[in-house]
Structures are given as C-alpha cells and as structure tokens.
Amino acid sequence: MMDGQHHQNLVKKAQGLPPLRTAVVHPVDEVSLLGAIKAAEAKLIVPVLVGPEDKMRSAAAKAGVSLAPFDLVATEHSHAAAAQAVKLAVDQEVEALMKGSLHTDEFMGAIVHEEKLHTARRMSHVFIIDAPGYPRPLFVTDAALNMYPTLADKVDIVQNSIDLAHALGLSLPKVAILSAVETVSPKIKSTIDASALCKMADRRQITGGILDGPLAFDNAVSEEAARTKGIVSPVAGHADILVVPDVEAGNMLAKQLQYLGGAEVSGIVVGARVPIILTSRADKTLARLSSCAVALILARHQQEVRP
Template identity: 45%
Template sequence: MSTNQNSYQLHLNSEDPKNLYAHLIHIAEGFKPMKVAVVHANDMFSFESSLEAAKMGIIDPIFIGTKSIMEKMSSQLKTDINQYEIIDSDDSIQSAIIATQMAKENKVKALIKGKIHTDDLMLPIVSRTSGLRVDKKRISHVFIVSAPNYHKPLFLTDAAINIDPDLNTKVSIIQNAIDLFISIYKRKPKVAIISAVETVTERLPSTIHAAALCKMTQRGQIINGIVDGPLAFDNAISKEAAISKGVESEVSGDPDILVAPNIEAGNMLYKQMRYMSNIEGAGIVVGAKVPVILTSRSEEEIMSRIASCAIAVAMQNNNNSI
C-alpha cells in the first residue's frame, strides 16, 4: 500500500482488532487494488472516499456520474481525475445499470454507492437478468463494528436490506455473514440469533425462527458456524448475564455475529452504537456475485467507507472455505 501520509491513514499498520478501521485495512494489505465502479459519484463523500481508498492502494475506481460535477470536485480536492476512467452519466438509474453490466462482464469486482437511492442502486443488481444473483441465495447486508466494551470485532446482520425476513431468508442472511466472516478470519464464527428473550414462545415469532435455525444448522442447512438462539442481547454479549439467567450456551459472551430479528431492530441497534457510543463501523452488501459498498449518506465518515472497501477486497481475494 501507499505510504502517502494524510489524516485518513493513521495507524494503518495496527493489527489490533479494537482499532477496527486500521485492522480491516491491514487485512486488505498485500492484495492488488480491486477494480470497482463508483455508481453515480456526484457527491463529495463517495467521490473523496473512493479517491482516498485509491491512494491507499485498496481500489482502482471507475467513476460513473456527471463528468462536469466530478471535475469540479476534483479541482476542489486538488486531484487529477483524468488519471482514472470516467463514464459520463447524468442519470443515477442509468449509472446503476451501467455499473451492473460492468460487474456482469467481470470488468469490475465490486460496486460503491454514490449519490443514488439504495433501492435504485439495488434494483438492477437483484434483477433476474442481471447475471449477479447467486442461485438459492438472498442478498443481505453486514455491518462490522468495534465496541469499546467488547473484546473483538462484531458482525451485525441484517440492518439494511431485508425488512422482515422469513425463515428461508434468515438462512441466507446467516450463511452470507458466516461466509464473509470466514473469508476474512479463516475460522468458524459463533453466531447469536437475537430476540427479546432467550426462551422459545409462540408470542414472539423470532424465537421460533431462532429455534428452527439452530436445528437447521444441526442438519447441515447452515454450515461452518456455531449457531445458538434465541438469545436476548444481554445474555448473547455477556457470559455473566447468561449464567445469571441459567442460559448454557457456547455462544454467550463470545459471539462473532449477531443476527437481528428484522431490519428495525438491526438498524436501530447499529445506529445506537454508532451515534451514542461512537463506535467504528463499516458495512457491505453480500450474497451477490460482487459485493456492494453501501453506507448511509448521513454517515459521512471517510474512514468508514475506506474500511468497507477493504472488507470487499479481503472478501474477493480470500477463499470462503475453511
């Protein structure tokens, strides 16, 4: 990677998982820059973060968007945009269609969201004619966070794509997260399926789903993970809380992955951690043939986007088997 020093490259040699951004970028070191399409790069956040990731040697971007706008932003940043490939597109939906076709033709290995609504970005990707769907898999989103009071990076899924997933969708959500975890860390993750309580009750359908998902893991319908649930958040994260409630679990106190019951619970949990606890976080859409770097436009943090690019690089370059 480049040794160019700037405010976005502090502690990049750190191997400490608690320093999440540096940790993820460190994992991506050693791989050649990944060719990516920045989809409708008409906003300064996606444009600047992609340029910084390129300077670090993480990605090799193709910018799709309004050329005149990108040239103006480039001038403001004192950067020569002409060193990168540019595809002039004034319409965000058309930009997404162009990017999807490039991914289908293997011209790019990942997509980065620019100034485009998430639904408009994802629509051509999930289309049955896109060539990017994987048989029997659903697309889902994974956040990776580093909390001050937790001893390792924590995956949270799905807080951005699937609104109220049914049982089969949750199978894909869990398997996608497991596959991503293994591609980065090369070991079986511990997976906690979260609900409001740790006992199975028909009054809370998420607890019934959790029990079924554990049995499906035993039967090999979910593989390469240690799965337990339902677990309330406290006895998932805290071994002491689990013991006090009489919960015996290999996962309690040491999960690598938290599975939310629905998008409302997952999204609120993530944003509470980000905005009230000031944790570091990065995210990626998985389950398609190429990853999609997708972060909220309200979360304008350059390092979060760069770390998300690093996740995509590690995912695409590492074998998903153990």
C-alpha cells in the first residue's frame, strides 16, 4: 500500500458530503492558512478565518493566495480569536473548530472553559496513524489532551475512540489497552486500569468494541509477538485502537511512528459538541486534509444518528 493511502481513502470518503463550516482560529502563518485553504479546495470545509486581519492578510500575501472567497472575523489577538471562534460554535454559526497558529493550551483552554460545548463525555484526542506495513489505520488515544487520566477518564477516552471508529465505518473495533507488560501487576497502575476497563466492557459499561489488556505494544500490533508470548486474544496482533496510559507515552508513541516509522499522522478532539481539528504546526498537507476529512465524516455521522 502506498504511503498515506489510508489517509487518502479518508479524504475520498469525505468528499461528496456537505463541507463543514469551520472556524479556523488565528491562521496567521502560511502553513496554517494554506492548510485551511487546501481543505476548502478539497471541499472538506468552508473556512471562517478568525484572527487579526492584518496578520492573516500578510500571511496570505506571503503565500500568494487571496482571502476574497472566505469570511473573515477580525480580532485583536490569538486569545480573542479563540474566544470568538468558541462563540461562533456556541451560536451554531460554525460546525467545527480548527487550530491555526496558536498554542494548543490557548486554543483548547477557550473550548474547555465554555460549558455549552461540553457533552456528558470528557473530551479526548485521537490520532489517526497511517503506518507503513500496518494493514489498517491505527487510532492512538489520548496522546494530546488528557495528561494523566484516571480510570473514569479512560472510560470516556475509550468510548470516544470507539464511537469515532464507528463513524469512520469500523463496526466493531479491536481496542488494545496498552502498558509495558501483558500481565496484571499491582506495581504498574496502567495494568490495573486495563483489567478494569476490560471488565467494564464485559459489563457493557463500555460498548461497541472488543477490548483486551493490558497488552504491550508489540503484542497489540504483531501476531508473531503475541503468538511467541502465548497470548490468545481476538485483539492481540489485530488492534485498531491503542489506548495509552498517559499523554507522555502516547505522544512519544505517535511521534516515533511518524518520525522514525514514516507514518502519516492526523488527529481530532472528540467528546465536544462540535469536532475540533487539532493540527500541529509540523503537519503536512495530507495530514491536515485527513484531519478535516475525519471531522466532516464524524459530524455528518452524528447528524444521522442523533435522535
């Protein structure tokens, strides 16, 4: 399979759906502005550019693009841009939020602070990783938002990722709860959490997926490693979703796959009233398009299933 094929497939799947009217927050550099414009050209989003108008126009001039086709909402600075974008989402004037050239803490802080964007679930981040040599997309969660999640937090993190997988067409995702080992050890808290999450799935406190854990990373993605260690599991070697113990482990895992393994990585925040496209300043064009495609597919799916 060619590099990025899973992400290209997501973009193709999203095209044809009505594009998402999306507030792009503080797109004042060429990379974030061009990412939004490329997504608009691919008919994934209808950007509403929110930020200091002079800086956005300067970035457009440097990039050699026109802002004439797009709505602009002028604000004084990045903090005001985040607040104004959140207001647009609360007022249902936009259907999604997209991070531009500002820090994640500033962007997400404005969202988390607004209770009207909350659902019954905790917000969490999911990376969609297109790794060469792995036959399906890997969902890694949470590697960006929840620092050191409690067991209760992990219930929402797992359910959010399962629901996202359903929206993307995976009817019964296999969920590996990761730790350093594949046996339960009182000395390693993540193994205790993993065993509890699996039992909660047995009791239907988590639904829609097949859970197993604790599993080490090799056992989760390699049939050979699982077989060598004598692990009999429907998840081992076939994982669709990798649930990491904390943000440090997850961030390292995702970036190692990206920078050493040649993976393409996109991402989205789920569990809010609207999809939140959380791009990185280092993201390539395909990753940005894939993130927008995932947001679009998710939003339209939620509209279909909403009572």
